[in-house]
Amino acid sequence: MKKSIRILSALLFGYVTFFSASANAVEVKKADTKETTRNNAVIFKVHDVQPVDNEGIITGCDFTVTLYNRTAINFRSFTLNLNWNDIVAENFKFDKYMESVLNAEELAQQKQFLAKENVDKPMQTSISINAFGTDKQLSVRSHIDNEKCYLLLSNAKFTVSPCDIARSLNTAKGEGLDNKDCTALFQFVDTANPEYFGQFKKLSATEQALQAKTIETGELSEIDDVIGKIVENLGSSNKTLTNIN
Numbered sequence: 001m002k003k004s005i006r007i008l009s010a011l012l013f014g015y016v017t018f019f020s021a022s023a024n025a026v027e028v029k030k031a032d033t034k035e036t037t038r039n040n041a042v043i044f045k046v047h048d049v050q051p052v053d054n055e056g057i058i059t060g061c062d063f064t065v066t067l068y069n070r071t072a073i074n075f076r077s078f079t080l081n082l083n084w085n086d087i088v089a090e091n092f093k094f095d096k097y098m099e100s101v102l103n104a105e106e107l108a109q110q111k112q113f114l115a116k117e118n119v120d121k122p123m124q125t126s127i128s129i130n131a132f133g134t135d136k137q138l139s140v141r142s143h144i145d146n147e148k149c150y151l152l153l154s155n156a157k158f159t160v161s162p163c164d165i166a167r168s169l170n171t172a173k174g175e176g177l178d179n180k181d182c183t184a185l186f187q188f189v190d191t192a193n194p195e196y197f198g199q200f201k202k203l204s205a206t207e208q209a210l211q212a213k214t215i216e217t218g219e220l221s222e223i224d225d226v227i228g229k230i231v232e233n234l235g236s237s238n239k240t241l242t243n244i245n
Contacts, residue, residue, distance in 0.1 A: 041187040061149035068200035074166040075132040083122035084151040
């Protein structure tokens with residue numbers, strides 16, 4: 001009888017250890033999750049960048065812009081204006097080698113020359129979108145005349161203007177938003193964001209993780225109830241075996 005009790009106790013210990021580890025894994029998963037995109041925004045990214053080659057010389061870039069509308073707003077039309085700062089290595093910052101081969105006067109002249117030649121020249125493009133409803137995804141193929149296609153994979157500054165909201169049951173005519181309010185509805189997703197490399201979802205990665213956490217917490221709660229009943233039954237069995245002995 002005592003051997004049976006030891007076996008049951010070992011099984012119970014295994015249950016508790018396993019499910020405690022599961023609970024800890026859930027907590028670690030929650031701690032590692034970082035908020036990446038907003039659930040109430042039009043998120044968009046630039047991808048599938050392809051340089052345009054003209055007799056061995058890059059003359060432009062073809063690329064795709066994918067947008068996902070997580071807002072409750074139906075857009076009648078808007079124009080997305082994008083620009084990337086065309087600065088390479090902080091305007092050719094001089095290193096110790098350059099300082100060692102040029103005297104002070106030559107170094108000053110070179111810095112002055114480069115400051116004039118290498119000004120901040122943004123690479124710009126605009127994309128117009130019509131009839132973009134809530135919970136919809138749209139991909140637009142576009143082109144820009146610039147040889148520095150790698151800039152398209154970096155973070156971009158953007159504005160959205162003009163921006164018109166489609167007519168709804170509560171409005172006789174379409175509503176308009178000013179440039180600042182409309183731009184605030186959008187969020188650019190660049191390659192530094194983990195969500196760039198997957199399919200855009202209705203909910204952000206953070207929200208999906210929280211939903212999974214809620215489900216797992218509910219499952220663990222049910223498991224705790226089962227373990228409680230096992231413990232209760234073991235207690236009853238122990239009393240019975242004691243009485244028999």
